[in-house]
Amino acid sequence: MYLAGNMQLSFASYPFTPILGWSISRYEVFDKCKRQYFYTYYSKYVAEVPAYKMKRLRELTSIPLETGNVVHDVLEAFLKRLQKSDRNIDEGRFFDYAHELVKRYFSEKTFIEQYYNGEQRIDLDRVIDKIDTALRNFMNSHCYNWIFMVALHNRDNWIIEPAGYGETRLDGMKVYCKMDFLLPVDECIYILDWKTGNRDQAKHAQQLIGYSAAASSLFAIPWNRIFPRIVYLYPAFDEMEIRVTDEDRDRFFARVREQTEVMYQWCSDIENNIPLSVEAFTKSPSPSLCSQCRFRELCFPDCRPCGREKTNALDGEDAT
Numbered sequence: 001m002y003l004a005g006n007m008q009l010s011f012a013s014y015p016f017t018p019i020l021g022w023s024i025s026r027y028e029v030f031d032k033c034k035r036q037y038f039y040t041y042y043s044k045y046v047a048e049v050p051a052y053k054m055k056r057l058r059e060l061t062s063i064p065l066e067t068g069n070v071v072h073d074v075l076e077a078f079l080k081r082l083q084k085s086d087r088n089i090d091e092g093r094f095f096d097y098a099h100e101l102v103k104r105y106f107s108e109k110t111f112i113e114q115y116y117n118g119e120q121r122i123d124l125d126r127v128i129d130k131i132d133t134a135l136r137n138f139m140n141s142h143c144y145n146w147i148f149m150v151a152l153h154n155r156d157n158w159i160i161e162p163a164g165y166g167e168t169r170l171d172g173m174k175v176y177c178k179m180d181f182l183l184p185v186d187e188c189i190y191i192l193d194w195k196t197g198n199r200d201q202a203k204h205a206q207q208l209i210g211y212s213a214a215a216s217s218l219f220a221i222p223w224n225r226i227f228p229r230i231v232y233l234y235p236a237f238d239e240m241e242i243r244v245t246d247e248d249r250d251r252f253f254a255r256v257r258e259q260t261e262v263m264y265q266w267c268s269d270i271e272n273n274i275p276l277s278v279e280a281f282t283k284s285p286s287p288s289l290c291s292q293c294r295f296r297e298l299c300f301p302d303c304r305p306c307g308r309e310k311t312n313a314l315d316g317e318d319a320t
């Protein structure tokens with residue numbers, strides 16, 4: 001038996017190494033636009049832009065991203081509260097808390113939609129409506145009932161939004177695989193990942209295989225006892241769960257190795273993760289990609305419509 005129902009799950013920690021680590025999102029950025037990849041992962045090597053400016057651009061967020069963050073943080077608070085108490089949820093307070101987070105996050109951060117597109121005011125009613133729908137979908141789902149009926153028995157061993165970036169080792173490679181919620185049930189581990197965006201079958205299937213691999217490596221559990229699941233919360237509740245075969249696992253390891261080695265080729269010093277010069281990171285402009293890119297003004301200096309440094313999302317006034 002590999003895992004007793006009451007086993008305490010804990011994450012390994014690794015001594016710092018500068019070498020790059022593979023993640024789905026890192027390779028996705030690399031694959032789409034090398035210049036965006038350079039600005040995202042090697043910003044300290046950008047010589048022609050002041051560091052404060054790079055930091056500001058890297059911190060730009062978007063309405064879909066913050067909407068997802070609010071839902072994640074509300075569910076994190078909900079699960080942590082459930083770990084301590086069986087009391088029924090006070091729905092009014094639950095939604096008030098979500099709305100409080102919306103106000104806080106949307107007033108503190110700078111949004112790509114305003115910074116580049118000049119939107120005067122973000123429609124917070126629409127944001128709140130989407131968040132309320134996602135949370136209601138969750139509360140009316142069988143997943144919610146399952147957590148209460150089955151998973152609650154071992155709640156002391158839940159891992160909710162673990163800290164850090166999810167560093168692990170797969171087949172000897174450094175990999176980052178961040179999971180939202182891990183919970184042991186009997187001799188198995190379930191991994192839930194909340195999504196408020198669209199379903200992407202191919203990408204999300206890879207993500208689930210990555211979760212299986214990471215959990216198997218971190219906790220020394222066979223793959224057939226790990227059940228990773230994507231939980232879609234908007235516009236309707238849906239789930240995606242896959243059975244990972246030995247072939248899936250072998251293909252996944254081969255892909256991670258190949259993609260890691262390709263990314264190494266853009267390093268002048270692989271061990272210390274020092275990139276080639278910026279010219280090697282070519283731009284791949286496309287309307288769909290550039291319109292969502294934080295670094296648009298570095299590629300297209302004329303793209304700022306109003307030249308404002310920061311806009312308050314709540315009131316539409318300049319904050320600086």
Ligand code: SF4
Pocket residue numbers: 033035036283284285286289290293294295296297299300
């Ligand atoms: S603006 Fe377009 S070309 Fe420039 S880094 Fe972003 S995605 Fe690449």
